[in-house]
Amino acid sequence: MNAAGLACRALTFERSTGGRLLDGIEAAFPCGRACLITGATGAGKSTLLHLLAGLLGPTSGEVWADGQPVSRWSAPHRERWRQMVGIVFQHLHLLNDVTLLENVLLPCVPRPERWPAVLGEARQLLERLGLGALEEVTPARLSGGERQRAALARALIGQPRFLLLDEPSAFQDDGRIEGVLGLLEEATGQGGCVVVCSHDPRLAAADLFQSRYRLAHGRLERCP
Amino acid sequence: MAKTLPAQEVTRPCPAPAPPIWPGAWRQARRAVIAALLLPWLLLGLMGLDMGLRGGRPEQTAARWVGCLGLSTPALWPAGDGMHYPPEAAP
Amino acid sequence: MTRFCFWNRPLIAWAARDLGRQPFSALLLFVCLALLVTLVTLVLLLGQSLRLASVQWAAQAPDLVVRRVTPGGWAPLPVAEALERVQTVAGVLRPRPRVWGVVQGPGGPWTVVGVDAAAAADWPADVPLPRAGEALLGTAGRWLATAQPLFLEGRRALGFKVVGYLPRSAAAALHDGVVLNRQDALLLLGLAGDQATDLALEVFHDEEAEALRPDLASVLPWPVTITTSREQLRRQLDDIDRRTGWLLASFVPALAAMALVVAALGAAGRRQRWEVGVLKALGWGGGDLLRLHLYRGLLIAGPAVAVGSAAAYLLLFAPGTTWVGRWIFGLPGAPLPLHLSGQSAAGGLLLGMLLVALPFSAALFWSGWQAVIQDPAESIAEAER
Incomplete structure (x- = not known):
């Protein structure tokens, strides 16, 4: 249990309307590696990511982060856990009436100690994701792919220890996917724990992912 | 005849300006913050001065x-x- | 471990940026707050300034006033006999007859005060002492041209030449007054030459005034009412307190409505809940959200409270407006040129600020707390549905 990274132990989640979505999931997502979770739509991939990000509490079982049972922590402690997590939502959840740069900076606004450095980092990330010229544009005026890359930049800012991405390539063309994968490789190279949920075959074919899982019928099975 | 500039007058490339530490839209917001912080003190000061002078x-x-x-x-x-x-x- | 500091520059800048995203609701809140502070402070400042002025006026007013009464009302006082008798009472100083009354004039009732040569010693050099047939008007009569004769109707109707006006600074004491020559005042009020409206007296010490009442009543051969300056002052202060108290109480529903609006704007909207959920998912803590909420409130409330206080100050003291005095105390005529001592004004301003700022802060904290305890996954899921 002391391994660096995220781990699920007998993780179960039931919907409030009834029905078990995740059923006793056992998995380890170590730091320095990228893991891919595939599964059909509605299999519970997003719910699993929300559990790993501390947004949802499990019905039973536990989420461990760096050897700590974080899902058992009280709300204020879970906030500290969330500060170590960068997340891309399936629905992106960008603020549509502020600029891309502001969206990317949002996770770092409450942490003034890193402020000037983080602004440069945000610009660099946008540049690398092909959004450098669009930093003063609001997401409402961008394409789906651009919005998705902006959400990725927001997740990567501040170099979070745990990176949880939900369908990060859904709107990307092949050329852009390379750039996205490059950034994720850098994150794992820096000791980050990257968990990607996707049913994009292009990601399934990527060499980046050392661990692959398939989520079906509430169970997470390791793929060869 | 072309005049030769002394060495110290030769134009040198300027160093790149330091990037601003605030996003564009925030500069206006920061000005609003400064105004919001100064305005109350300014008004209270003026009232205090008036009270002192005419009280x-x-x-x-x-x-x-x-x-x-x-x-x-x-x-x-x-x-x-x-x-x-x-x-x-x-x- | 990072040291906690309430002031976080990027967060403050974001709070201002955030307000700029909804400029109309921010402006609306600003205007509501400023208006409430203006009204509440106006009432408090006017009440305080009148209290202060009343105390200062009472110090200049006669310590005792003796008035002859009959079952039908008050009656003229025979001056010579009254003076002779009150002078027999030990402790009575400077007994002097006064001639005054209320008569009809242009635009309504006017208070007539009769003065004679005895007043000349203390009379300000820049204002003429009215002679026979002349009148000096209070500020309420400034609209009357000096070339126009002034017609007043008491027991008799008489016309007077307006020779000047009392200074604006005296308006608070005698705004609708007419100063006449004593003989003219007697004629107008239907009094004989040896009569007066009442008798004003002084005493060595204020405390003696009360003790002298039975002595004075016993030496005079008529039923009299005797009023001390303290008694009159108390009556006046009670009146001021009653009026300002009622007005302040009438603001309570407005303050409650403002608090509800603040709470509703801060916490209830679906968009706000979604945004709080996203921010929490991005690593914002409850403390960060609470601070953001407080910054937003302070950025609006700080300037609004200051602008509201300054507006109240200007409306009351410089240049002042007619409707303030009329609205609160029914005082007619020109704006009251009242002015406060610094200490008293500061107290009034502070109280006005607190009366509005406290419910506002409570509503702000409440809505901020709602953001702190909100479940991020639920609000994000709500937006996705």
Whole structure:
């Protein structure tokens, strides 16, 4: 249990309307590696990511982060856990009436100690994701792919220890996917724990992912 | 004949300007913050200054007239309630 | 471990940026707050300034006033006999007859005060002492041209030449007054030459005034009412307190409505809940959200409270407006040129600020707390549905 990274132990989640979505999931997502979770739509991939990000509490079982049972922590402690997590939502959840740069900076606004450095980092990330010229544009005026890359930049800012991405390539063309994968490789190279949920075959074919899982019928099975 | 510039006058490339530490839209927001922080102090300061400069004088003038005319604040009592001059006070 | 500091520059800048995203609701809140502070402070400042002025006027007013009464009302006082009798009472100083009354004039009732040569010693040099047939008008009569004769109707109707006006600074004491020559005042009020409206007296010490009442009543051969300046002052202060108290109480529903609006704007909207959920998912803590909420409130409330206080100050003291005195105390005529001592004004301003700022802060904290305890996953899921 002391391994660096995220781990699920007998993780179960039931919907409030009834029905078990995740059923006793056992998995380890170590730091320095990228893991891919595939599964059909509605299999519970997003719910699993929300559990790993501390947004949802499990019905039973536990989420461990760096050897700590974080899902058992009280709300204020879970906030500290969330500060170590960068997340891309399936629905992106960008603020549509502020600029891309502001969206990317949002996770770092409450942490003034890193402020000037983080602004440069945000610009660099946008540049690398092909959004450098669009930093003063609001997401409402961008394409789906651009919005998705902006959400990725927001997740990567501040170099979070745990990176949880939900369908990060859904709107990307092949050329852009390379750039996205490059950034994720850098994150794992820096000791980050990257968990990607996707049913994009292009990601399934990527060499980046050392661990692959398939989520079906509430169970997470390791793929060869 | 072309004039040669001395060495110190040769134009050198300027160093790149340091990137601003705030996003564009925030610069305006920061100006609004500074205005919001300064405005109350400015207004309170001006009021304080005005109070200091003019404080009390008109009342003293009115009080002098009260004494001069032998009034009993500000209506002539014992008739009236201080603010109004009741008709029944008329002889 | 990072040291906690309430002031976080990027967060403050974001709070201002956030307000700029909804400029109309921010402006609306600003205007509501400023208006409430203006009204509440106006009432408090006017009440305080009148209290202060009343105390100052009472110090200049006669310590005792003796008035002859009959079952039908008050009656003229025979001056010579009254003076002779009150002078027999030990402790009575400067007994002097006063001639005054209320008469009809242009635009309504006017308070007539009769003065004679005895007043000349203390009379201000820049204002003429009215002679026979002349009148000096209070500020309420400034609209009357000096070329126009002034017609007043008491027991008799008489016309007077307006020779000047009392200074504006005296308006608070005698705004609708007419100063006449004593003989003219007697004629107008229907009094004989040896009569007066009442008798004003002084005493050595204020405390003696009360003790002298039975002595004075016993030496005079008529029923009299005797009023001390303290008694009159108390009556006046009670009146001021009653009026300001009622007005302040009438603001309570407005303050409650403002608090509800603040709470509703801060916490209830679906968009706000979604945004709080996203921010929490991005690593914002409850403390960060609470601070953001407080910054937003302070950025609006700080300037609004200051602008409201300054507006109240200007409306009352410089240049002042007619409707303030009329609205609160029914004082007619020109704006009251009242002015406060610094200490008293500061107290009034502070109280006005607190009366509005406290419910506002409570509503702000409440809505901020709702953001702190909100479940991020639920609000994000709500937006996705």
